[in-house]
Amino acid sequence: MDLQKKLEILADAAKYDASCASSGTTKRDSSNAPSTGLGSSGGAGICHSYTPDGRCVSLLKILMTNACIYDCHYCINRRSSDSQRARFTVDEVVSLTLEFYKRNYIEGLFLSSGIIRDPDFTMERVVEVARKLREDHDFRGYIHLKTIPEASQEIIEQAGRYADRISINVELPNQEALDKLAPEKNIERTQQAMGGIRYKIEEDKDRRKTKSKQHAPPVPAKQLPQKLRPYSPAGQSTQMIIGADDSNDQAILQQSNRLYSSYQLRRVYYSAFSPIPDASPILPLKAPPLVREHRLYQADWLLRFYGYSVDEIVPHHAPDLDLEADPKLGWALRNRHAFPIDLNRASKEWLVRVPGLGTRTVGRLLNIRRYTGIRLVDLQKLRVSLKKVLPFIITSDHTPTRHGLDSDQLRARMITPAKPEQLELFLPPVTDRLAKICAVTGQL
Amino acid sequence: MQTITIERNFQSWRDAARSQLQLATSPDDVFWDDGTAEGGLFSAMETVPILVGEPREVRLPRDFVDLAKWVACHVDQDRWSLLYRIAWRIAINDERHLLNLETDNDVRRVYAMAKEIRRDRHKMTAFVRFRKTGINPENDREQFVAWFEPDNFIVELTAPFFKNRFTSMDWSILTPDCCAHWDGKNLSFTPGISKHEAPQTEDALDNYWRSYYSHIFNPARLKLNAMRAEMPVKYWKNLPEASLIAELTKKASLRMTDMIDAGVNESRAHVREKIPAGVPIFETHENRDPIEVLAQADSLSLKEIVDFGSTCQACGICENATQPVFGEGPEDADIMIIGEQPGDMEDITGRPFIGPAGKLLDDALELAGLNRSKIYVTNSVKGFKWKSTQQGRKRRLHDTANRGEVTKCKPWLLTELLKVQPRKIILLGATASKALLGNEFKITDQRGVLSNSPIAEKVVATIHPSSLLRIQDESAKQIETGRFISDLKLAKD
Structure with missing residues (x-):
């Protein structure tokens, strides 16, 4: 099989991982190694392209092989699937990464693998790619390695030495769901592995802190030998598949909150299950609406940056997110007694709870109000949607009516009916076929 | 009104602006000409500035200078006068906090320009595509060239990014305004060229890249607006992969309906029975009632007991924890130390007393002349009970187990006591003391050696080391630590 064909198969196999x-x-960067070094990283990531699914292409995201001894129903690579199999050599992945990088197509590599022979054997090959890139080619771009929780501590430790980020996918929020859809996976083992990675990352941070205190000046990270390189400096992340099982949003968000708090994850990615070729009979044929994935990301942000608890976002009487209203508006509508909020007096914690005000806008408002009172025209200048905020706020020149805030119509006025995605130019005229697709993709 | 002639770069504007500010020239009285404006509209009105008194000292805040460097790259003709007006308002008109007032029209405009430059620069770092042209025969360095069309004058601003990233390659980035070149030693700039003057090279890797692009795309989820928002159509003409977009989008619907028409694969149903070698088998221990395990403790090894404990759901704490944490130490230990419950670090490592309180305990034991490796160290409750922090980064805060939970977990502790049968027990804190000595026990009143305890030959009750961590006053902390060590010493003989 030629390399281009392998690339096609193993990119196809990797695309269901949302992280990039x-x-x-x-x-x-490589400025201090003019003859050999290649690459730079740090700061904001760069998305080098976007595909028509709206996702960015930042890393070369491929599988080492799509052969797998596990049999997870939602996965295109499960052992009982008919999909065509391929396998890269270590050198093929190394050279594809370097050649793509030199043309500025990518920021680096995101390498994962189907599990062949056993978890350690598989991980060793993945780690060998990273080792060659770092040590033989002095590659300073970004490397993300997908880790198999069943692999040994030693090999996971090595992965963290070469990678900028390592990740383990929990896939589903609890063991019952895994038992049904991914019988070879064990959530406790996964959590222990995540705990072990967090421990290594923190131990390594402490070590570097004391090291740099002892020896001044500190040695720049890029000159450090492998043993002293920071351990997975961009932390760890995970992914949950949405809609393949019947877990509700409360179960999903509780698991996210548990993972963020317990293992200090940088991100939990939510990937709406999408139909795959050669699907397993026990999976739903219809994908969940993409908007559910979007609402989960919004809720995730509220958890991490806005000080909401899971119970506030999805209370027991409404365990699923409202698909029509964003979760912050949902909370405001359920807690109207907390409003209106005075933009000139309220604390930051309350300002960020106003529907239509993000953390950045709130930062600006706090800055501005030190010097001058906030009026509606100021909000307009900051491009705040007045329609969204007016019922909930007080400014020097505006006080909403209690009646408006308590009105039954408020919710209806606040939600904008979803617009259909513009499919002009590219698609044949709307037919039954298109209707069928929309039903399956759940696209609004 | 006077016309000030400058070159089209930040330094030139800064030098001229500084002289004008020293003269306190009003922004309404100057016109900036960087040579790109159409016809010297104001040249006829040029007047010589009238110097009033000595030139004054002018200081501009650092964040303004940084902002101005970026805005200077903007194509908007008005940028020089806008920057000068802001500089004048800050330095002469004494509006020191001007840049904080994002609702001010000048400030809004200058930030909007800076944002456009940032975006333009970012898109340049993303969308420049190098094509390999050959290898330099003199030094074997690979040579690459790229054609790019930025909206603003950002080549000089952005070139260092490419220099630091692609240090080991020779490259040129050609644009209509300015071209940047790197040869491993020098970063140089030459005037811009037109697109037809740029070399039209093919690179075999572009085909691989296009393959990758079309296969990483998921046809089941079209979101064209999201794509266009981040990769505006104006860039498409210079991106090798963009020519695929129309075809991929059109075929997406067909691929989707094909997938649905094909339906599920009934012929190759899930083959759970034929599990290949190498698949890890997780022994799932049946969920046992801890009281039942305690009753059979005699016939079970400590290892078996811990295995049963791993799936315990008696109190529910472990559902939110990583794992239950059982004791650690020799099974025939003379001394057993019993704490409250595992904490954050104990939970992720599965080992008791290794977090901050554990370190304190280790130090205290050493000072008391006791060897931790000869002691069996465990907790009254095996799971970590916690609640999330509400503000800031999510962390776990210790949450004390209630009486019901302690009671439900107690059989595990009793099982450990039965297996280890220590001669001496040290109880750390209220939870451990109350679990074994009854709810009326008060550590503050009854601290020290307890006479005639039925649970071991000698029982010492003392505080939990985590309480020492909470003492703010340094001298009080030392006194309490001393008392803690004295208590530990009581278990020595």
Whole structure:
């Protein structure tokens, strides 16, 4: 099989992993190694392209092989699937990464693998790619390695030494769901592996902190030998598949909150299950609406940056997110007694709870109000949607009516009916076929 | 009104602006000409500035200078006068906090320009595509060239990014305004060229890249607006992969309906029975009632007991924890130390007393002349009970187990006691003391050696080391630590 064909098969096999981030790692470049070094990273990531599914292409995201001894129903690579199999050599992945990088197609590599022979054998090959890139080619771009929780501690430790980020996918929010759809996976083992990775990352941070205190000046990270390189400096992340099982949003968000709090994950990615070729009979044929994935990301943001608890976002009487209203508006509508909020007096914690005000806008408002009172015209200048905020706020020149805030019509006025995605130019005229697709993709 | 002639770069504007500010020239009285404006509209009105008194000292805040460097790259003709007006308002008109007022029209405009430059620069780092042209025969360095069309004058601003990233390659980035070149030693700039002057090279890797692009795309989820928002159509003409977009989008619907028409694969149903070698088998221990395990403790090894404990759901704490944490130490230990419950670090490592309180305990034991490796160290409750922090980064805060939970977990502790049968027991804190000595026990009143305890030959009750961590006052902390060590010493003989 030629390399281009392998690339096609193993990219096809990798596309269901949503993560493509290349941000948040240590700052480094190759300016001090003019003859050999290649690459730089650190700071914000760069998305080098976008595909028509709206997702960015930042990393070369491929599988080492799509052969797999596991049999997870939602996965295109499960052992009982008919999909065509291929397998890269270590050198093929190394050279594809370097050649793609030199043409500025990518920020680096995101390498994962189907499990062949056993977890350690598989991980060793994945780690060998990273080792060659770092040590033989002095590659300073971004590397994200997918880790198999069943692999040994030693090999996971090595992965973290070469990678900027390592990740383990929990896939589903609890063991019952795994038992049904991914019988070879064990959530406790996964959590222990995540705990072990967090422990290594923190131990390594402490070590570097005391090291740099002892020896001044500190040695720049890029000159450090392998043993002293920071351990997975961009942290760890995970992914949950949405809609393949019947877990509700409360179960999903509780698991996210548990994972963020317990293992200090940088991100939990939510991937709406999408139909795959050669699907397993026990999976739903219809994908969940993409908007559910979107609402989960919004809720995730509220958890991490806005100080909401899971119970506030999805209370027991409404365990699923409202698909029509974003979760912040949902909370405001359920807690109207907390409003209106005075933009000139309220604390930051309350300002960020106003529907239509993001953390950045709130930062600006706090800055501005030190010098001058906030009026509606100021909000307009900051491009705040007045329609969204007016019922909930007080400014120097505006006080909403209690009646408006308590009105039954408020919810209806606040939600904008979803617009259909513009499919002009590219698609044949709307037919039954298109209707069928929309039903399956859940696209609004 | 006077015309000030400058070159089209930040330094030139800064030098001229500084002289004008020293003269306190009003922004309404100057016209900036960087040579790109059409016809010297104001040249006829040029007047010589009238110097009033000595030139004054002018200081501009650092964040303004940084902002101005970026805005200077903007194509908008008005940028020089806008920057000068802001500089004048800050330095002469004494509006020191001007840049904080994002609702001010000048400030809004200058930030909007800076944002456009940032975006333009970012898109340049993303969408420049190098094509390999050959290898330099003199030094074997690979040579690459790219054609790019930015919206603003950002080549000089962005070139260092490419220099630091692609240091080991020779490259040129050609644009209509300015071209940047790197040869491993020098970063140089030459005037811009037109697109037809740029070399039309083919690179075999572009085919691989296009293959990758079309196969990483998921046809089941079209989101064209999201794509266009981040990769505006104006860039498509220079991206090798963009020519595929129309075809991929059109075929997406067909691929989707084909997938649905094909339906599920009934012929190759899930083959759970034929599990290949190498698949890890997780022994799932049946969920046992801890009281039942305690009753059979005599016939079970400590290892078996811990295995049963791993799936315990008696109190529910472990559902939110990583794993239950059982004791650690020799099975025939003379001394057993019993704490409250595992904490954050104990939970992720599965080992008792290794977090901050554990370190304190280790130090205290050493000072008391006791060897931790000879002691069996465990907790009254095996799971970590916690709640999330609400503000800031999500972390776990210790949450004390209630009486019901302690009672439900107690059989595990009793099982450990039965297996280890220590001669001496040290109880750390209220939870451990109350679990074994009854709810009326008060550590503050009854601290020290307890006479005639039925649970071991000698029982010492003392505080939990985590309480020492909470003492703010340094001298009080030392006194309490001393008392803690003295208590530990009581278990020595």
